[in-house]
Amino acid sequence: MTETDGQEPLSELLMRSARAMRRRWSDSLAPWDLSPHQARALRVVRRHESARMGTIAAHLRIAPRSVTEVLDGLEERGLVRRVPDPTDRRAVLVELTDAGLSLLAEVDAARDGESATYLSVLSVRDRAHLARLLRKLDP
Template identity: 60%
Template sequence: MRVARTQRRRWRDALAPWDLSPHQARALRVVGAREGTRLSDLAEALHIAPRSATEVADALQARGLVERSADPTDRRAVVLTTTAAGRRVLQEAAAARSADSRDLFTRLDPTDRATLARLLRTLSDD
């Protein structure tokens, strides 16, 4: 658990230049991966209440990272898409997180990294 907390803290720090919380960054990744994401789908992906997904989307929209539009298949529903600025932030933040992860895991020698990866895959729910 300490290692997980350490990694979450490091990721929060890595996201600081974009003033994104880890939760906002995850939401942006979901929308970026599934352009035209409904708010209900965002809530499900983040395991949060629909009202909370609306708040996260509001924050991302206020920063110009996502935009809302009517769902082409159901005008009552709203879908989210990333803006050009949102895609840029996604790419930059992903690069920063990757660099930070490399920095963290290079503390282990290659054999230990391979063993850790194998063990984590074994324990994963996926």
């Protein structure tokens, strides 16, 4: 699809849709007073069971010094804790606390609800087709 045929380019439609979902997800974090970076940091830590700060920064695509601020806020709230890396005494790992794991489950449920609402305009068949197409594009 090109702009000359009177339709918006597919790339613009895809980006607009992604921005709309990101905005919905960001809004869904308000009850927990979490930023999107904080929620994503919690997910990274959960995925890795524990993670070095550099790993979290890389996944968030932010500078390592910036991840310190994100993690400080989560640690102050008792959602993560820093522990020594047993394989390298100079390094620190970040792990979820029980409170962090519980909060993340609530946040993920809200996110799933927002996603379901957003995608509800599509039939089950259309959603399956969209998922198949997006998996093809996933690097």
